[in-house]
Amino acid sequence: MNDIRFESQLVAATDRRSDDTNNFVKNTMQKIRATQQPKKSFRHWLASRPFAQRLAFGAIAAAVVSIVSFTSYAYAVGSNPVDLIKRWVEGDKVKVEYQGRTFEYGKSRNYSDAAVTALAEANTVQALDSRAENDMYVPKNGVEYVTPPADETANGASYVYPYFATITSVDATTVTLHKDYLWGDKMNPSHDLDETITVPLAAFHAFVKGEPAQAAAAQDQLAMVYTNTYIRHVIGTEQVDHETNYFGFVVTHKLDDFKQVAGKGVTSAGKDEVIFEPNWGGLSYICSNNGADTCDVRTFSQKGNQGLFTSNIGPSTYNPHSIRYGEEIPTGGSQPKGIISRSVVGAITAITDSQLTVKTSSGALWNFAYTAADRAAFAKHFNPLKVGDHLESMVLESIYNLDNRTIDAAHIMSLERY
Amino acid sequence: MDEITTIQSVLAGDINKYERLVSRYHVGLIIYCERLVGDRDAAEDIAQEAFIKAFEHLQNFDSKKSRFSTWLYRIATNKAVDYLRQQKRRVPTEDIELVAETATPDYAAQDEHKRLRTAVTKLEPPTHRQAIEAYYWRGKSYQAIAEECNVPVNTVRTWLRRAKQQLRSDLQ
Numbered sequence: 001m002n003d004i005r006f007e008s009q010l011v012a013a014t015d016r017r018s019d020d021t022n023n024f025v026k027n028t029m030q031k032i033r034a035t036q037q038p039k040k041s042f043r044h045w046l047a048s049r050p051f052a053q054r055l056a057f058g059a060i061a062a063a064v065v066s067i068v069s070f071t072s073y074a075y076a077v078g079s080n081p082v083d084l085i086k087r088w089v090e091g092d093k094v095k096v097e098y099q100g101r102t103f104e105y106g107k108s109r110n111y112s113d114a115a116v117t118a119l120a121e122a123n124t125v126q127a128l129d130s131r132a133e134n135d136m137y138v139p140k141n142g143v144e145y146v147t148p149p150a151d152e153t154a155n156g157a158s159y160v161y162p163y164f165a166t167i168t169s170v171d172a173t174t175v176t177l178h179k180d181y182l183w184g185d186k187m188n189p190s191h192d193l194d195e196t197i198t199v200p201l202a203a204f205h206a207f208v209k210g211e212p213a214q215a216a217a218a219q220d221q222l223a224m225v226y227t228n229t230y231i232r233h234v235i236g237t238e239q240v241d242h243e244t245n246y247f248g249f250v251v252t253h254k255l256d257d258f259k260q261v262a263g264k265g266v267t268s269a270g271k272d273e274v275i276f277e278p279n280w281g282g283l284s285y286i287c288s289n290n291g292a293d294t295c296d297v298r299t300f301s302q303k304g305n306q307g308l309f310t311s312n313i314g315p316s317t318y319n320p321h322s323i324r325y326g327e328e329i330p331t332g333g334s335q336p337k338g339i340i341s342r343s344v345v346g347a348i349t350a351i352t353d354s355q356l357t358v359k360t361s362s363g364a365l366w367n368f369a370y371t372a373a374d375r376a377a378f379a380k381h382f383n384p385l386k387v388g389d390h391l392e393s394m395v396l397e398s399i400y401n402l403d404n405r406t407i408d409a410a411h412i413m414s415l416e417r418y
Numbered sequence: 419m420d421e422i423t424t425i426q427s428v429l430a431g432d433i434n435k436y437e438r439l440v441s442r443y444h445v446g447l448i449i450y451c452e453r454l455v456g457d458r459d460a461a462e463d464i465a466q467e468a469f470i471k472a473f474e475h476l477q478n479f480d481s482k483k484s485r486f487s488t489w490l491y492r493i494a495t496n497k498a499v500d501y502l503r504q505q506k507r508r509v510p511t512e513d514i515e516l517v518a519e520t521a522t523p524d525y526a527a528q529d530e531h532k533r534l535r536t537a538v539t540k541l542e543p544p545t546h547r548q549a550i551e552a553y554y555w556r557g558k559s560y561q562a563i564a565e566e567c568n569v570p571v572n573t574v575r576t577w578l579r580r581a582k583q584q585l586r587s588d589l590q
Contacts, residue, residue: 007453
């Protein structure tokens with residue numbers, strides 16, 4: 001055994017690692033928290049691509065599927081996403097087709113044929129919800145929404161799972177829901193609910209057959225409901241509020257069909273593998289927490305990108321001097337206070353001895369503190385920066401100063417040329 | 419909580435769970451990077467960037483294709499190679515897959531880990547045991563251990579070299 005393998009075994013042999021938090025771990029986690037976006041997921045073990053770090057890029061092309069059954073083949077019965085699910089039965093197996101890919105549910109399954117398409121519908125709804133929630137970030141009518149600061153969410157472990165609810169009434173200002181069932185996962189078991197809530201009509205986004213609809217069209221129907229809280233910012237002012245929004249998708253299957261497959265551990269490879277991927281084609285690539293601009297996630301942190309900072313390892317994407325704790329001195333915790341991260345991507349329009357100006361897809365001009373010394377250090381490794389170069393950045397901003405477009409050195413988390 | 423579940427939790431929004439992965443792998447990853455680039459500070463930066471990049475791209479991690487550790491080590495290796503190229507140095511080659519797999523705590527049988535731990539406790543003189551524990555289990559650098567023990571850095575290197583020789587001998 002060579003030395004490095006022996007050393008690796010030595011490292012692995014400790015039984016104390018889980019308790020060992022040293023400065024490296026703390027520092028790394030602080031950086032990660034500073035960039036984190038709250039993510040939500042429903043049955044990530046099944047579907048999907050949760051938004052992970054770059055929450056706001058999602059959006060999907062409508063997809064999928066039709067419903068039908070029994071013998072040998074299936075046919076599409078409509079054009080809305082849910083109706084496009086295809087399912088057929090062959091012997092002991094039920095198959096679901098999604099955009100030319102077939103997922104097979106073998107005889108060892110312990111749920112009904114109908115549950116198979118219910119599962120497909122649930123995944124389709126998940127994808128539709130991703131698109132709907134993503135659209136929230138695009139500024140409209142002088143208002144923008146951003147995710148709450150990490151200090152509000154990191155300790156709260158923002159699991160947001162959908163629940164099934166019946167829309168029991170809709171009036172001029174409110175929507176009343178009766179919660180029936182929580183769709184959980186390994187960490188949050190599914191279970192029955194019996195709770196009635198009333199939410200503002202303005203904050204309830206109804207979808208019928210996968211398309212936006214009036215809430216009244218959902219009345220007396222079963223829906224999968226997602227809840228998300230945003231920071232609502234009136235652009236051009238310091239006015240920010242928290243606002244909870246509800247996304248209710250009317251479903252076509254019965255609750256019992258969903259219940260059968262809730263909590264099934266079906267991601268393991270095998271005959272009953274039922275991973276069902278929503279169609280992520282046609283992404284709109286809204287910038288994370290910066291819905292006015294578009295970012296192409298494919299450009300981020302790719303090989304060949306050039307970090308604009310310098311660390312012990314030379315060029316670095318990450319700013320070693322970025323603020324770690326937000327605007328406050330930490331008091332026992334390490335969460336940033338009132339700080340969110342935003343993605344900014346654009347082309348350099350001006351370079352001075354103190355800053356770079358970048359124009360984004362919306363035409364906004366962002367100024368990044370970047371000195372002549374920084375540029376000289378960068379130029380030791382790469383071709384010098386010039387007007388027209390494309391940059392991508394993650395910046396830190398206070399939720400009370402969201403109109404700020406001049407970012408000082410402490411609030412630039414990462415910066416790279418691509 | 420197993421590793422896949424931890425990753426699922428992170429993807430579901432529980433960022434704090436990622437600390438488990440950082441805690442589990444950082445010591446081995448730093449040592450691994452240090453072996454590649456020959457510089458402790460650079461190794462820590464590379465390891466940290468690898469953890470951040472892995473976090474940013476966690477949704478792309480496919481547990482069916484590789485273990486998390488393998489994926490993480492590959493990211494770190496790429497960064498180390500970039501660093502060495504910047505330094506115009508030759509890039510060492512190692513069997514990344516095997517090293518990463520071996521560094522995974524669940525890889526070897528628990529009995530084997532127990533044997534190793536037992537052998538470490540029996541190391542003589544005690545400074546050898548302390549050096550192994552500090553370097554491989556607590557993630558201390560040579561420099562930090564030297565300062566704690568008030569000895570030159572080269573003495574720490576000697577302790578570790580002899581301790582590993584003794585362990586190899588004891589375990590054969």
